[in-house]
Amino acid sequence: MDAEPEVLDELRRLRARIPQLTGALAASVDGLVLAQDAPGVEPESIAALTAAALGVALRMTDATGQGDFRELLVRGIHGYVATYAAGRSAVLTLLAQDRVNVGRLHLEGRRASTRIGELVDEAAARTEPPPRSRPARSPTTTTARAAMPTRTRTARSPASPRSAANARTTTEG
């Protein structure tokens, strides 16, 4: 992922803004680490667990009619784990001490996840050339072409003798 340095910058900025953060990582929704700044934990396993928790959270919001997933907050005795949706294909997971200001954690987490979502989605759009656009376009043009001539022909047919004569004279001359 070529957005990695920018995402990492965002994670570092986040940790500077909230001193009580003990770790921050961006992962894809399928559980792969995109960028991480989380010393003392295994980022790969956190990313994998995030994907699993996300699966349950998605079903939960879906089953209760709360719409698309936005965020997930888990609190243990020693602190918080917060996961925020970041664009269509990524999530931001933050680890924080118990004494963190949760209001601030949410404010900064939401802001950063929006930014990371933009970075990741942009990078995904750049690396994947749109393969669907061509085959999707060609059938529509052929159907349009097939439909148009029959209509114009039937419309023209009554006036065809004159126009055909004119056409012949111009081509001959």
Added chain:
Amino acid sequence: MANTETALKEALASIEGATGVALVDYTSGMALGTMGGSKSFDLTVAAAGNTDVVRSKLRTMEHLGLKGQIEDILITLSDQYHLIRLISGRGGNGLFLYLVLDAKRANLAMARHQLKKIEEDLEV
């Protein structure tokens, strides 16, 4: 006794010059209720930020070995007053009322007095 919504409404309506008010839990930094404010003045941002103010002051007092309680904190801007009143007793521990006043219209002494009464009546 007034519940959160009634207390916030009363603060906004009866205190001259009040433009926004919030009840904030400073153990989490999240607002239990907000009223007033505007698009450019987000009270949830203010709640989180002023939680840091309250926590910082409490920590400083602890370091100084001061035994007293904070009653209120006043922040004076060029055109606004911000009043933070900590809630004491009746399960209101860890909460504060945050009041934004327009400096031109407000009477600070009266606002402090009224906010104290609202705080005493508040049942969370």
